[in-house]
Amino acid sequence: MSEHALPKQHQEHQPGKEHEMRPRPEHTPRYKGSDRLKGKVAVITGGDSGIGRATAVLFAREGAKIAFLYKDEEQDAAETERLVEEEGAEVFSRAGDIGDHKVAEDFINTVIERFGQIDVLVNNAGEQHYQKELTDISDEQLYRTYQTNIFGMFHVTRAALPHLKKGASIICTTSITAFKGQEVLMDYASTKGAILAFVRALSGNLASKGIRVNAVAPGxxxxxxIPASFPADSVESFGANVPLGRPGQPNEVAPCMLFLACEDSSYMTGQTLHPNGGTLVGG
Structure with missing residues (x-):
């Protein structure tokens, strides 16, 4: 067994609960902040756990106020709020189904009422469902995956755009599966391909307004x-097949989000970063 093997585990609820995972994902930033987001307001979907939580904490350390949307994981959301506040940042969260355009619109309206501005939008919420055969993917699963992963992203971005000014940044979480597929996540992989196309199209649309749009494609x-999607036996070997030989941690993805959120990436739009453990994609 690999030194990086994970304990067998499975969760029935999507998108999963971080407080039930063994071991817990690593979310703590690895370095001191340098005010790269001072005075900014960052909106993060799926901010209660995983990459969303790590991004919220890192952005808070860099001086941003944080607003995040989550589905229904109350305990995880409360923990993320506590972690952000420990960094000295203001934070609020809202529960709701991102696939419902009214939820997205109400959330954005609340952000504006609370903070008065939006400078960074991180479209991170997502779900995925393991199926070995295309014929096993029900209409309900197909529609649900698209509703969360791409329609929800569209809803939130559309609601936020009137409030974004020159210098704002939109960051969308796509996936390595958009580039190389995943034979047991066919509907999920196709939504991630749609996100990639969305980023490329929107970046061109907004370039003249000085609003940058980029993507992060984690491996x-x-x-x-992961435990909410895959059988327990698959979780045990998760991440072992990449060149670095292990799964990545959320705090290894969050710095990509920060780079794209701040002025360090001022000459980048329509691009994708690949924190994936060394897998070569994109030609």
Whole structure:
């Protein structure tokens, strides 16, 4: 067994609960902040756990106020709020189904009422469902995956755009599966391909307004989606097949989000970063 092997585990609830995972994902930033987001307001979907939590904490350390949307994971959301507050940042969260355009619109309206501005939008919420055969993917699963992963992203971005000004940044979480597929996540992989196309199209649309749009395409990252998606036996070997030989941690993805959120990436739009453990994608 690999030194990086994970304990067998499975969760029935999507998108999963971080407090039930063994071991817990690593979310703590690895370095001191340098005010790269001072005075900014960052909106993060799926901010209660995994990559969303690590991003919220890192952005808070860099001086941003945080607003995040989550589905129904109350305990995880409360923990993320506590972690953000420990960094000295203001934070609030809202529960709701991102696939419902009214939820997205109400959330964004609340952000504006609370903080008065939006400078960074991180579209991170997602779900995935393991199926070995295409014929086993029900209409309900197909529609649900698209509703969360791409329609929800569209809803939130559309609601936020009127409030974004020159210099704002939109970051969308796509996936390595958009580039190389995943034979047991066919509907999920197709939504991630749609996100990639969305980023490329929107970046061109907004370039003249000075609003940048980029993507992050993680590989195998240890988040609640993994035990909530895969059989327990598959979880045990999760991430072992990449060149670095292990799954990544959320705090190894969050710095990509920070780079794209701040002025360090001022000459980048329509691009994708690949924290994936060394897998070569994209030609």
């Amino acid at each position: 195998p990252i240890w988040t609640p989606l």
